Amino acid sequence: MPVITVEAMPMTTDAKRELVATLTHDASRIMQVPETSIYVFIRENPFDDIGVAGKLLSDIKKENASKK
Amino acid sequence: MPVITVEAMPMTTDAKRELVATLTHDASRIMQVPETSIYVFIRENPFDDIGVAGKLLSDIKKENASKK
């Protein structure tokens, strides 16, 4: 049963593969449930759809890029 | 209120239409609230973003396809 949802930024498929395998293994061991019962959902949120400290993450990234 | 969220795989619009109508009807009857108060959100998760038993669903599908 446990269901793990990860609200994330865009990620590579390899990173998703490793994240699913690792978080499932961790949760199975700690929560003492079989891996086969665990679902993981990865939410790739576009930078425009994420707000941090009142700003869009896309705007924060543009600001940081312009400071370099 | 209530709000029903369905974490799903890719689906046809016809299936979505039937799912929304049926789940709304069920919930309205069982929870004794008007259908007009019920929202349904269907989350079409790409196979790369779903983990089952520690693997990406996209990888599981590739493995199954190669066994055929």
Added chain:
Amino acid sequence: MPVITVEAMPMTTDAKRELVATLTHDASRIMQVPETSIYVFIRENPFDDIGVAGKLLSDIKKENASKK
């Protein structure tokens, strides 16, 4: 997979039992996945924690009760 979440108000266990059985049965049929793969989460939200049209549902209920 799929996972169905129902944001609800306080409900009896019988209503939960029927809701889980019915939503699972219908989702399985429409989405063509086995019932054994479907998880349902019922979220019993206290009336104080639900807002409708800008008001707490607990306040709306008090207002309606005082009108009777």
Added chain:
Amino acid sequence: MPVITVEAMPMTTDAKRELVATLTHDASRIMQVPETSIYVFIRENPFDDIGVAGKLLSDIKKENASKK
């Protein structure tokens, strides 16, 4: 912490920008936590993936358009 999620319809980036700034400001003031600790996720749900009163929002929009 806190984390605010907005299940929405398609929106312009300007509207997202204002929504993130405003909701973060409100929550920070009311919940007495720093803006820097608040995350906001905006979920742009396609009209096909939203059900209202048992119908897809895309169908409701088509019906309304044909009545004009």
Added chain:
Amino acid sequence: MPVITVEAMPMTTDAKRELVATLTHDASRIMQVPETSIYVFIRENPFDDIGVAGKLLSDIKKENASKK
């Protein structure tokens, strides 16, 4: 339709009342939808159920209290 969910810490009912009214008002204005269509769910997470930077918020609060 929009549905706003606030993952929060324990809050007073007055704070919930203000949060629901304010978030609904602002979302209605910015997203140009009627307040009557907006649902808000406030999730009062116990401090034991919130992790920040790898620690339970309950542990962080104990640490801070012991430093005073």
Added chain:
Amino acid sequence: MPVITVEAMPMTTDAKRELVATLTHDASRIMQVPETSIYVFIRENPFDDIGVAGKLLSDIKKENASKK
């Protein structure tokens, strides 16, 4: 950002502590983001509020107990 939500069954505080530390550590490493930016929410769902294969988990547990 990221935010990890774990839909779980009742758990001990020690298990929650270990789950938060481990998931945060692994997500930080794999997603290459600082641990300080990661929030984890653990949702302790009562057995009555979880449906598996169309049945309440509380009923499944009673059935299993009666078979012993």
